Amino acid sequence: MTELLEDEVASAVVSESDVVFAGHVWDIRKDTFRYGDSDIVRDYVDHTGAVAIFALDEHDRVLLIKQYRHPVGMREWELPAGLLDEANEHPVEAAKRELAEETDYVAAEWNVLSEFYTSPGGSNEALRIYLARGLTAAPEVFARTEEEADMEIRWVPFADCLDAVLARRVQNPSLVIAVLAAFAAKERNWSSLGAADLPWPRHPNNWAHTGR
Structure with missing residues (x-):
């Protein structure tokens, strides 16, 4: 075996x-x-660690943002995402907060889609990607500053996201991993998804989120 x-x-x-x-x-x-x-x-x-959100609507579209990233000199297409920098905030609550703050949407259904270390040879950053479904407009519209001030928000067909990843037109690791993971998970009828409150024992810093 x-x-x-x-x-x-x-x-x-x-x-x-x-x-x-x-x-x-x-x-x-x-x-x-x-x-x-x-x-x-x-x-x-x-690193504090981070969360990202693969928000998928009933028309099989993915909610993406385009944001300036200074170290690489690019305005990248990305998933809504954010740092785990609020004390004692569970990752799924951070994901809900970031989705609302960056896109003005909330979601009714949450699941863990994927997890990864962004650069394990030089950083302890752990990132969890959530699948969010049942999207509706948030009750509050948030002001955005700095790199988020000119952020573009777009609903993109899932198939177009996959094409962009495979053609190497998008490079953001969270987006690339999420698109490929979601494509594989969908092919398996979403059977690989985890619960929204799934323990995260591999996160090196936020022990409150490990379930230990």
Whole structure:
């Protein structure tokens, strides 16, 4: 019988851990740890974690936003998303808040679609993608500033999203992963979805959300 393909939790003894740069949004941390016979030093982005929302309506359209991203000099098509930077806020509640704040929509049905580490060699950011359905207009319209001030909001047919991903016309990782995961999940009649309050034990920081 083939062994189940699954990531393995591994722990290393950390002898030193210091914030070497305190940033406006997240920090850079330097860890010294023992792995095997070696003492290793690594710098990485110490991240709050984030959530993204694959909002799908009854016409099989996906709700996307276009937003300026300075590090790559692009206005990217993305999913509505946001940081887990509110104390003791459950990820699904953060997702609901971000969907309303960024798109002026709310959803009646929520499920976990996918999870991933954005760049595990250099960041501890964990990101959970929710599938949101039953979309209606939010009771409140939110003001948007900074990079969100000129944000474009568009309903895009699911098939067009898939075409854009496969043709490499869109590059945002949350969008790419969500589109491919949703296509596969839909082919399986959505049987792979998780409950909205599914524990998140692999999130490195928000232990309140792990169910432990």
